[in-house]
Amino acid sequence: MHENPSDFNTEASFPRFAEPIPNITVTIGRDALLACVVDNLKGYKVAWVRVDTQTILSIHHNVITQNPRISLTYNDHRSWYLHIREVEESDRGWYMCQVNTDPMRSRKGYLQVVVPPAIIESMTSNDMVVREGTNVTLNCKAKGFPEPYVMWRREDGDEMAISGENVNVVDGEILHITKVSRLHMAAYLCVASNGVPPSISKRVQLRVQFPPMLSIPNQLEGAYVGQDVVLECHTEAYPASINYWTTERGDMIISDTSRTGDKFETMSRNTGYTKYMSLKIRNVGPADFGSYRCVAKNSLGETDGLIKLDEIPAPTTILTTESLYNNRSKGRKANKKHDPMMVGDYGVEEWKENGPSIRHPPGAFHNGAVCPTAHTVTVCCGVLFLLHCLVSALTTQHQYQRSQPR
The missing domain is CATH 2.60.40.10 (Immunoglobulins)
Structure with a gap:
């Protein structure tokens, strides 16, 4: 079968689409542009049609639709552009560019309208x-x-x-x-x-x-007279609890008042549904020993915890004769050595002048005072032996100085 040259010449004389209409994706609210490029249009006309509704949007240079968001532009009688301003979801679909030949020639492109998520x-x-x-x-x-x-x-x-x-x-x-x-x-x-x-x-x-729920890190605390001590509680509650401290008699402790401000200081710190609370007792006296209660309550319930504060012995008083020795030795400098010893449950320090260190076993101070010798100035501890140690130290130092050559 051979092609008829006249048919070829007739086909070449008709308009033809230079390129397909691309599918486009546009976010809702943005502008869309559909392009239709036709070669050899001659006296034929281009129209834009909405496929799903068969609505004619434009013919040649004229916009037919009443939709104010749609407009038309063209270039060199070859490129025909359909503009859709501020696209809506209802604009999603197929659009056809057709030429009024016989039979009609057309191309289609799809407009996809995407919408970002919304709650x-x-x-x-x-x-x-x-x-x-x-x-x-x-x-x-x-x-x-x-x-x-x-x-x-x-x-x-x-x-x-x-x-x-x-x-x-x-x-x-x-x-x-x-x-x-x-x-x-x-x-x-x-x-x-x-x-x-x-x-x-x-x-x-x-x-x-x-x-509320409550936990206490230390239910038994110890302090000596004159010491500052801090009692601690941790609570959990929601709604947030009201927290406070009481004495063993049930009296509420309030800080920063003329009655208790100098003695007590309360503090609390919230982290989510947990709360840290503390009670600081300054300069503990004999009347301060006993039990203290931390309390937490909200609309759903109440709880409390008990902390007992007991008296413990104060650390042993430490007396050193270093300054006395230095003042009397006329410029002689002692060789200081830190040597912890035990006095009951407490350590004492020993100071010596050039010579071997004297060690005392734990408990050596329980039954009698250990006092300085000729070449050793030793710390003497304990209130009962304080005066004895001072006199012995002065006597020993005096004898030592007399024995030195002038």
């Missing part, structure tokens, strides 16, 4: 307050095109204990927590994304109510 507030959970031990369900519904992917996570990045497993992310619109505990108390983020920026999230605060 549907009416179908999404708001902040919740629940009792510890109950079941909780958080819902999140989002819209957009393509359909958004929805997931839940904690705002602080911590793992979530869900169905016996610790996970960072829960896929889907529903977050279900069985037997919620205070450890679940946090802000949760519902995040929706579909590849069209920006992603969006909603913050849902979950608060878990429970009565």
Whole structure:
């Protein structure tokens, strides 16, 4: 079969599309541009048609549609551009560029309108307050095109204990927590994304109510007369508890008042549902020994804990004769050596002038005073032997100086 040369010449004389109409994707609210390029148009006319509704949008140089967002431009009687301003989801679909030949010639292009995700507030959970031990369900519904992917996570990045497993992310619109505990108390983020920026999230605060609980690091504290001491308590509660201290008689301790401000100082520090509280007792006296109670209460309950403050012996008073020796030795410098010894349960220091160190076994000071010899100035401890040690030290030093050549 041979082609008819006249048919070839006839085909060449007709308009032809120089290139296909590309499919385009536009985010809602932006402008769209569809291009139709026709060679050898001659006296034929180009029209734009909305395929799904068979609506004629433009013919040749004229816009037919009443849609004010649609306009037409052309260039050199070859390129014909359909403009759609501020596209809407309803603009999504096929558009046809056709030439009024017989038979009609046409090309189609698809306009895809994408929509970033948005949270549907009416179908999404708001902040919740629940009792510890109950079941909780958080819902999140989002819209957009393509359909958004929805997931839940904690705002602080911590793992979530869900169905016996610790996970960072829960896929889907529903977050279900069985037997919620205070450890679940946090802000949760519902995040929706579909590849069209920006992603969006909603913050849902979950608060878990429970009565106060209390722990005491040290239930028995010791202090000697004149010492400052700090008593400590740790509490957990939601709603936040009212915390305070009482004496063993039940009197509430209030700091910074004319009655107790000089003696007591209370302090508290909150971290989430936990609270640290302390009671500082300045210059402990005999009347301060006894029991102290830290109390925490909220609308769901009350708890307290007892701390007992006992008296302990004060550290043994330490007396040194170094300054006395230096003042009387006319410039002689003692060779100081730190040598801890035991006086009962306490250590004492020994000072010596050039010579071997004298060691005293633990308890050596229990039955009698150990006092300086000719070449050794030793620390003497204990109130009962203080005067004896001073006299002995002076006598020994005097004898030592007399024995030195002039």
